Amino acid sequence: MEKERLHTIPLKNIRIHDSFWDKYVRLVKEVLIPYQWDILNDRLEGVETSHCIQNFKIAAGEASGEFGGAVFQDTDVAKWLEAAAYVLETNPDPDLERLADETINLIGRAQGEDGYLNTYFTIKEPGLRWTNLKEGHELYTAGHMIEAAVAYYEATGKEKFLEIVKGMADLICRIFGPEEGKCHGYPGHQEIELALIRLYGVTEKEDYLKLAKYFIDQRGVGENYFLKEERSPRYQQIFPEFAGYDARYSQSHLPVREQTTAEGHAVRAVYMYCAMADLAYYYQEEGLRKACRTLWQDMIKRRMYLTGSIGSSGLLERFTTDYDLPNNCNYSETCASIGLALFGRRMAQMEKDASYMDVAERALYNTVLAGIAMDGKSFFYVNPLEVWPENCMERTSKEHVKPVRQKWFGVACCPPNIARTLASLGQYIYFMDDHTLYVNLYISGNVSAELACGTVEASVVSDLTNTGHVELEFKKEKAPYSYRIALRIPDYVRNYRIRENGAELGGFQLEKGYLYLEAEEDAVKLEIDFEVPAEFVRANPKVREDAGKVALVKGPLVYCLEETDNGANLPAVFADARQEIREEYREDLLGGTTTLKFKGMRLTDHEWQDGALYGARENRFQKAELTAVPYHCWNNRTPGEMLVWMHEKL
């Protein structure tokens, strides 16, 4: 195991100017942050009341009334602040910074003298702190506050928020730990672990790292803490649906190092895996590293959708069994894909292996982006691969599937999570180590990387999702040193040509998916032509739902059929995968996108004019010209059916 992992580059050193991503990234500053600010302040009509800011005011003694929202309501504020921090890091904005500072001050005033910070327990259940780790989300909420504070400190250099969360983190260190007299529990919803590690990253206070390790080490060891906790006289149930708790739900069924399959609530799982990967690196622990690799492989080889989403059960947002990947009733929460990307990035950093970024990229370009409308004002929590709108009825097995994006949610984890992810996209684009600048995602923009040997400036112009042509220019300070450029060669690239300062390169040797080039000139210009043809892909035959079906991909993008282009009853369409796929860039469509046109057939009801439901009748087909659009932008036009996996004419 290598002693150093790859580092992300501070967001302030990264600029994005990309025809594909700009339309989303600009939404964060222009739409999401103001829109979510209005929601946090209960100023938006027609959406479920957030209560968020009001809760802090009540907790601070500056307003009266009752706590509103869910036990983890504070996290909406935290994620808003985290997103604001990332925005401020790249786009100074005094008005936004003032709003953020005011909010941070309010949070500070809502904090207890002992450092405790959580408006639900402060206002509603002051006597029940730490008595319901299973459902109370206290540690989860603290984790999001800590992440926000670290981001804000990194963006602005201001320490106020960091001091606030250090107060809470120190309290948690006093309450939890292996010592006698401390609570030997661990969070019902993981998040505090990775947050404490980030806090350690900026404070270098080892207590935080140790406590994160304690939470991970303790989880699933001996009698399940949550089942023990339930027997306490102070325990009060919060969520009735948690009766008869299954420890797998929170990955507390086994010590984490013994876990070999991705189980339970998908978001909890991947947040935990993130912390495991961080700890494996900080403690140079092979056991944790091996568990991370095993769990990653289990997810991506048996429990993940083509769109980079996880958690296939509509009930409890959880993993089920290997190859159980239904397309029209899955959960595939947006937050779970965000967590998958976070985990994949950490694995890529630790393992210096680009294949992890193949998956992270798939999640970002498909499910995470599908989670948000192109106007930034509505969201998917659940991300099906097949939708029949009229069938997504309330009080049926498919009631969790929404055929159109929602303005907000009672449990509103996804929208602010998308905001902070888009605002921190730069962390996925580049990595660095002392002597190497890594390019993971081919997204146009600039970066300035402070390598040990000096600063390297790079600018990228990428047309990855269309022609596959990418140009990169690297400049270093004039000095007698050389550095390396590492280019991720994505798994979907069929072939590629690279010219360096006009000269064709060859004899490429990839090392875990990266192509390493020595850069000795002061200026290096790379011109890459990635072959990223549109292709029909199939699923492993063990994926029952996809047997006899094909899906369309082009580069990182999964495509889908929409009713508005192809008519209704999409499952009656049979693609002819032997025919050519025609790529057609449409400037006017969905902010500019490449559509895929192909031939197929469609079952007709010629034999069924009598309206019979079943019969010994022949299939009758008619020819069909079909058009697919990228999955991430489905439901941005006339609402209707959507389909990723199409029947194939065999």
Add this chain to the structure above:
Amino acid sequence: MEKERLHTIPLKNIRIHDSFWDKYVRLVKEVLIPYQWDILNDRLEGVETSHCIQNFKIAAGEASGEFGGAVFQDTDVAKWLEAAAYVLETNPDPDLERLADETINLIGRAQGEDGYLNTYFTIKEPGLRWTNLKEGHELYTAGHMIEAAVAYYEATGKEKFLEIVKGMADLICRIFGPEEGKCHGYPGHQEIELALIRLYGVTEKEDYLKLAKYFIDQRGVGENYFLKEERSPRYQQIFPEFAGYDARYSQSHLPVREQTTAEGHAVRAVYMYCAMADLAYYYQEEGLRKACRTLWQDMIKRRMYLTGSIGSSGLLERFTTDYDLPNNCNYSETCASIGLALFGRRMAQMEKDASYMDVAERALYNTVLAGIAMDGKSFFYVNPLEVWPENCMERTSKEHVKPVRQKWFGVACCPPNIARTLASLGQYIYFMDDHTLYVNLYISGNVSAELACGTVEASVVSDLTNTGHVELEFKKEKAPYSYRIALRIPDYVRNYRIRENGAELGGFQLEKGYLYLEAEEDAVKLEIDFEVPAEFVRANPKVREDAGKVALVKGPLVYCLEETDNGANLPAVFADARQEIREEYREDLLGGTTTLKFKGMRLTDHEWQDGALYGARENRFQKAELTAVPYHCWNNRTPGEMLVWMHEKL
């Protein structure tokens, strides 16, 4: 509308000796009734405690303790008594009759002075009678008691039980009705309506018929009664999952005559439709008759499985939208198919139309029989058409699907409902009117029909499910009269030949699916050869889940693939529907059954040896020899996968 409907023939005049049915019918007397008696008395280990008899003892003041089980727990006793009555009607059994009499006496002692009969409310909530019609199941429970009492009276001639339920029915007549001061509500779960009509049938007391009509007329008129009821200070919620009640759930969203689509909880729906059909006949009301026809057509043309099951949503056991018929996560409750058969039979009687029996037969031969193991000791409540056992996990969207039959259920409606249905099978086999004996189902046995013109004796020897050869002998008393024989020509019969006393008949004219023959001889022998070939059938292309798939049927039987015959991962099998289907009778298999052998291919994982989940890889197939067995006997051997709708090699 014809003034007279067809009548069923008393069970005591019918004997069944059929190679297909005997193995099930004998289970009722030999296994189900003793087994269920042990359960009712809490004598069986390893099954959920029933409390049934104990509840009656407590209500009678003969035992102490608390009420146990669900609000409708009494109905298990009622259905047991109803099944026992049908058994006694054909097989006198003094021991069983003594047990039944003792139980009836106990029920009598548990009855209130005012006639009230319901152990839940008597023991647990005496102050809350009639305050929660939505959830309390008081009228539903009374209905099952009444049905049992009518059956017991018809079987034994004893009036005791009838007197008991008349007491309850009279009380209900005093409580409910259009008059001022009476309760203007209606049952949350329909059943009392058809029961009151049956009670009217034996007592001729018109109050019962009128009250049944009132319940039907009142339903869904004006403000929904259940939503009104909730606002009463005496209302106490019983089932938390009923919060935010949707009136469609109990078909109270519209006046019944305005309902055109089958909505809500499937069992409630079909029980209500039964009463509507009965009332349409008794009151000669075209409006109700039309509603019945419309609702029937809606079910069978848009909302029914090939196996004659209904209610496609795993959540709330309900109908959803047209053509929404998922195969692996449906509910398709056994009781709902029983209700479908009950409704179909009533429609056939009223309309003199055999097509209704096509559906009733499909339900009986497939879903109802699948509901019970061939040893009579375990049951399916939910009847999927595709099962992947390891995927039917708790706390997932498929937790309602059980891959093996269960010994009993907390809500145990299905097992005793199967018992009473099997015990009363004769009611489906024959109908009669003044001058005609109708043969609906070709089941070997005898019948004695007392037509207006004299008694006709018939004996039937049928091999319908195998060769399709059926012999019927009819004898009438020697007298100068003639009568008619009506033979149902099932929809699945491709062709048929009939010889009457050795002479080939021809020029058949069917009238609503019945072939009418004048019988003038004293003895008429009919030899029929029905062509009932095994066939691949397809679904209407609007059924998305079945697009590109085929199923196998032979006569009334739907077939399925089981893992034990065909290996695992059945969805990777592609049937070749152009190849011949080979029928093979297997004496040794499943009590003697015809298997279907055919050719197909199977997707292999040749291209997927690396364990990848997705990729631009070719399909590779291997040839497969496949064996299908009747759906109703799935899961009677080694547990494993099951599949009805197979992919088709197009």
